[in-house]
Amino acid sequence: MPSQNSANIALRSIKKTFGETTVIPDLSADVEEGAFTVILGPSGCGKSTLLNMIAGLEDVSSGTIHIGEREVQNLPPNERGLAMVFQNYALYPHMSVGDNIGYSLKIAGVPKADRAKRVAEAARFVSLSDYLDRRPGQLSGGQRQRVAIARAIVREPAVLLFDEPLSNLDAKLRHGMRMELADLHKRIRATSVFVTHDQVEAMTLADRIMILNSGRVEQYATPHEIYHRPASTFVAEFIGAPPMNLLDVVGDGQALKLSDGTQIADVTHLGAATLGIRPEHVSLAADGIPARVTYSEDLGSHAVLLVELPNGSSLRVATQLGQPVTDQTNLNLRFKTEHLHLFDIETGLTLNKADS
Ligand SMILES: Nc1ncnc2c1ncn2[C@@H]1O[C@H](COP(=O)(O)OP(=O)(O)OP(=O)(O)O)[C@@H](O)[C@H]1O
Ligand SMILES: [Mg+2]
Known part of the structure; x- marks a missing residue:
């Protein structure tokens, strides 16, 4: 299994x-061969539809899909060389874990001895070797999800597809499974496409993230690029918790100003724009922009403040204040210029130079 084959996926005019x-x-x-690609986007944006078309569970209306050298959009799922793991992993309750994992091999007519060897190996990959004789009902949620993953990898597919496989697990288990999945991918290197609407899963698992908005690709890039150079306000607001602040500003060629003329950054932009700044990139500075705290959340390691700027617009600030801040406290803020993002006020697309 460590030498699983792998293939790139080419989607054309889908x-x-x-x-x-x-x-x-x-x-x-x-989708690059061997990469872990995450499709991320809000509910209803078409993530599952896209994945199901790659899997062959849904027809394309037009366009082509290649997996490796083969054009597959008209092939049935079982001829595409892929395996899928769903949120609802639907194991056979009356079969043992081992039989669940090996079922597809049995159907494919793989001889018993060979089957047992591959099942043992797949179970070892997901740390279930000691559970092969149990029934799914005797496992925890995380263990069941691992059975579903073992069931997928046992067939040694070139492509592994996941549709929100961790959504049914509680927060702690999700974290554990996320690390296990990342580790598993390092070991088997099958091309993996993982659908989620959880930005933390996307940021931590992906080599590249495809952000979908109403069936369109907003940005397709590494987690680092997505976070640090969002292509649009949609991406900027979708990634990051709390999300990036967006403010309407006007530049006079020397500085950016709020609607009431308050100067907020020395940036040589001319005209109206949407300014983006992440909460963690706003700092306190004695000579900074005056602001008043309207709401504060102390999260222990840091606080998230909602503040009001002189023109009435609000802003989120993540800060390590070291002391509690009460509402109505007056602060002075500075925006770190190197972390500012500018977007077109009409299209929402980034105005930052690609190399900035
Ligand atoms: N069989 C269908 N017939 C009609 N519309 C459908 C069908 N399947 C999906 N849709 C619509 O297509 C859109 C995309 O659905 P899809 O399931 O791909 O979204 P998603 O991004 O996976 O969302 P979620 O995060 O909620 O799972 C939705 O508006 C949905 O209502
Ligand atoms: Mg879905």
Whole structure:
């Protein structure tokens, strides 16, 4: 199993409509061989639809899908060389863990001895070797999800597809499973496409994140790029907790100002723009922009403050104050210039130079 084959995926001009409704208008993207790609986006943006089209569970309305050298969009799922893990992992309750894992091999007519060897190996990969004789009902949620993963990898697919596989688990288990998945991927290196609407899963698991908005790719880049150079206000607000602040500003060529003329940063932009700044990039400075705390949350390691700026707009600030802040406290803030983002006020697309 460590020498699993792997293949790139090429999506070309993929369109998907359900009756009158267009879910994916025109999507082209490449998933690199062996990479862990996460498809991230809000509910209903078309993540599962896209994954299901790659899997063959859903037809494309038009466009082509290649897995490796093969054009697959007209092939049935079992001829595409992939395996899928769902949120709802639906194990056979009356079968042992071992039989659940090996079921697809049995169907495929793999001889018993070979099957047992592969099941043992897959179980070892997900640390379930001691549980092969149990029934799914005798396992924890996380262990059941590992059975579902073992069931997928036992077939040694070139491509592994995951649709929100961790959503049913509690926060602690999710964290553990996330680390296990990352580790598993390092070991087997099958091309993996993982759908989630959880930005933490995306940031921690992905080599590249594809951010979908109404069936369109907003940005497809490494987690670092997505976080530090969001391509649009949509991406900027979708990634980061609390999310990036967006403020309407006007530049006079020397400085950016709020609607009431308050100067907030020395940036040579001319005209209206949307300014983006993450809560953690706003600092306290005696000579900074005056602001008043309207709400504060002390999270132990840091505090998140909601503050009001002189023109009435609000801003989130993440800060390690060291002492409690009460509402109505007056502060002075500075925006770290190197962390400012500018977006087109109409399109929401970034105005930052690609190399900035
Ligand atoms: N069989 C169908 N017939 C009609 N519309 C559908 C069908 N399946 C999905 N849709 C619509 O397509 C859109 C995308 O659905 P999809 O399941 O891909 O979203 P998603 O991004 O996976 O969302 P979630 O995060 O909630 O799982 C939704 O608006 C949904 O209502
Ligand atoms: Mg979905």
